[in-house]
Amino acid sequence: MKDLDHYLETAIKNIQDDREVTKELLDDVMRYLSKDEERHTQVGSVAAKYVETLQRSNEQLVKISGL
Numbered sequence: 001m002k003d004l005d006h007y008l009e010t011a012i013k014n015i016q017d018d019r020e021v022t023k024e025l026l027d028d029v030m031r032y033l034s035k036d037e038e039r040h041t042q043v044g045s046v047a048a049k050y051v052e053t054l055q056r057s058n059e060q061l062v063k064i065s066g067l
Contacts, residue, residue, distance in 0.1 A: 011064055019057050026050040026054070
């Protein structure tokens, strides 16, 4: 059981770290987009990928919670 707890703690920590980095990147993109609306065509798909990453991490947390 200790191994499982260790792996769950590690997984949750990794998810939290990934979310923090992704949120910082998304914040950067949002600041960039706020300067000029035409930039949406340049980096809109990147912003969408960051949001997808956050959604996937939410799903991972839900799965881990189920354990």
